Amino acid sequence: MTSLTFHGATDTVTGSRHLLEVDGKQVLVDCGLFQGPRAIRARNWQPFPVPPKSLDAVVLTHAHLDHTGYLPCLVKRGYRGPIHCTRATLDLLGIMLLDAARLQVEEAEYANRKGCSRHQPALPLYDEEDARKVLGLLEGHDYGETFEPEAGMRMHYLRAGHILGSAFIMTEVESTRILFGGDLGRYGQSIIPDPTPVSRADYLLIESTYGNRDHQGVDVHAELERIVRRAARDRGWVLIPSFAIGRAQEVLYLLEDLRRSGRIPAVPIYLDSPMATSAVPLFVRHTQDHDLEMTALMDSDRCPFESPNLTFVHTRDDSKRLNDVEGPAILIAGSGMANGGRIRHHLIVRAPDPRNVVLFVGYQGEGTPGRALLDGAPTFRAFGWEVPVRARIERLDALSAHADRGEMMRWLSGFETPPQRTFLVHGEPDARAALSARIQAELGWNVHSPALGETVDLN
Ligand SMILES: [Zn+2]
Known part of the structure; x- marks a missing residue:
């Protein structure tokens, strides 16, 4: 029994959190912070949708805070298991999570000085100590190296071409392949290599940030x-x-x-x-x-x-x-x-x-x-x-570090057989709808835009 539940980045570009469940084992893919307007940020203060202690593992696509910035909170609320990532992501998190924690503390102090918080006193979501606990749980992997966050779940990282350390996660559960797309990068970026082409996955999860836009063709x-x-x-x-x-x-x-x-x-x-x-x-x-x-x-x-x-x-x-x-x-x-x-x-x-x-x-x-x-x-x-x-x-x-719609279609067209189902996340509603329509029209794939909290069976 394999299922996937979307706990973030459904109607917005932040808060990526996807829960993969295989025979009762729970693996969280990305653990992002909700960012942006106050109503979206308020979701960071709600209880996590499953008890953090019940999670067996966390696996990350890349270091951006909308994919990792909730980790200190998860640990503060009881998570103690492994957190898998690429080696560069591991190093980047050592800088980024500590900085995010300092910012949380500074903002709470500022709100208390100005008296501009609805909460008295304003509290940080987490502090540096929580962030340091996360760093102690990280396990770095090379691209292509197979690891098993849980028995029966084999994973390896492929280059996503988005930022340093960014990756897709190819997951195999028995003969079913699930590809977690994280954020898709661009072709021809400086320093970072192009996204790795993928020819087959049974289920595909992919972002849609620029699903309705092309970057200007500027030199x-x-x-x-x-x-x-x-x-x-x-x-x-x-x-x-x-x-x-x-x-x-x-x-x-x-x-x-x-x-x-x-x-x-x-x-x-x-x-x-x-x-x-x-x-x-x-x-x-x-x-x-x-x-x-x-x-x-x-x-x-x-x-x-x-x-x-x-x-x-x-x-x-x-x-x-x-x-x-x-x-x-x-x-x-x-x-x-x-x-x-x-x-x-x-x-x-x-x-x-x-x-x-x-x-x-x-x-x-x-x-x-x-x-x-x-x-x-x-x-x-x-x-x-x-x-x-x-x-x-x-x-x-x-x-930009995100593929535009032309680059997304270029990467998707590398598939030799269409995935059984493709899930679009990480996009504003207009961008997601536009990309969904284009994939269906040009590739004829079965595309679904999940709602917050929706569970789908992958069998
Ligand atoms: Zn990103």
Whole structure:
């Protein structure tokens, strides 16, 4: 008796949690945090749908918090079993879960200071101690290595091409193959190899984030070259608000590539994010996650993160000292949507100067300062300051880590026989419906969009 229950990421792109049950054994695939609007986040505070103690194992697709960020809560509520993941995911979680815990604690403290929580006092969902307990339960695996989270359940990881360590989980229960898709990456991304083609699975679970959209066909190198060259000419600063893991390293890689090939001058680059800095060695160490270009660079001893003009900025004081440095220069700092982190003080200093440019390289959520700047906000506010925005605002959307609908169809068309059933998760309702319709029309597959809490039999 095999069944699958969808406990998250059904009507939204966060909170991925799928419960696989085989003859009474329970294995949780991903353990994501619900993020975004308050009503969605409130789900993190509800009791977990099954008692955490009753779970036999947890298996993760990749390190993003919408797939892992609930783990400290699960452990706080009694889970003590193994948590399987790839080796790079294991290392990334050591940085990301501790950071997530610190953020939870800071937000609760802030809410208590301002008295703006409905809960008195506001409590963090979990703290650093809970996160550290998770790290003690992690078991890392190589791609392709078979492991058995429970007897009779064989699993191995395939590359998903999404972020460092990201994977699909091929699961075999007797002769039935179930493929957990996690998030599907893109073809031709820097550093990370392409998604592995799959030719057969009986059941397929896959995301639909960009199920109704194509990324623009922009030449990322050419765009970045144009922006940096202009800033160099104007002696301006390029401020890049960036997520610390993945995007920051990809931008460094692209900048070094452009410099080496003589397309941009050797402008000083500052990585002003301790979290991004601590993740850089992981991108070098995890050779299993390198694409051909990265492998060739490392083989010839040309580490893309050892540029002579790159400075890792560690302390707050070092960060503040940059205020007096003349351009041209490039600065990468968190947070990606300018709603936290060191990028804010750089924006206060640099946004009023028309020689400078603010370059957004990731998705800007509704209601964030990043979205406001993209929409033409005349001022930027932080730390009690408000400054006019005269810097140019640019965006490079093409750096997404998620496959667009064309890339999803490309990967799906690698199947030689259609899965018996394909489950679509991890998408807003419009995107999910659009992808479902397209798969049915073009491939003729049996597609289902499960509801929250729905159980399906896989027999
Ligand atoms: Zn992801």
